[in-house]
Amino acid sequence: MDEHLVCSTQEIPEGKAKGFKISENGKDTFFVTRKNNQFFAYLDVCPHYNSTTLPWKRHEYTDVKGEHIVCAAHGALFDIATGVCIQGPCKHQRIQKIPIRIESNQQIWISKKTIKAFKL
16 A cells, blocks of 8 residues: 555544654654645644744644644744745745545545655
């Protein structure tokens, strides 16, 4: 099989996100978020400083209202659907989108090619 099961869509509530680590480096390397019942995956790296992760604690990627992705270190706000920074020190830059696939049984998959390309 050339895909890796990430999770079920039921594991990610509306307006929230969940971080994942495919490698054994001890930290989440990407996350999946849900808005308007659509799912988006991104690298867990702020474009302001490429070594800074986004959440203030594990799985806390979105603001209180679930409307934006937040970089806890810089206060940057990112559009959930596009990954574009709409406010903060990296305005107009974007977080790196990761392609995912959702099956009819509501399982979210990521290709092993993507894992290798992004060093997840």
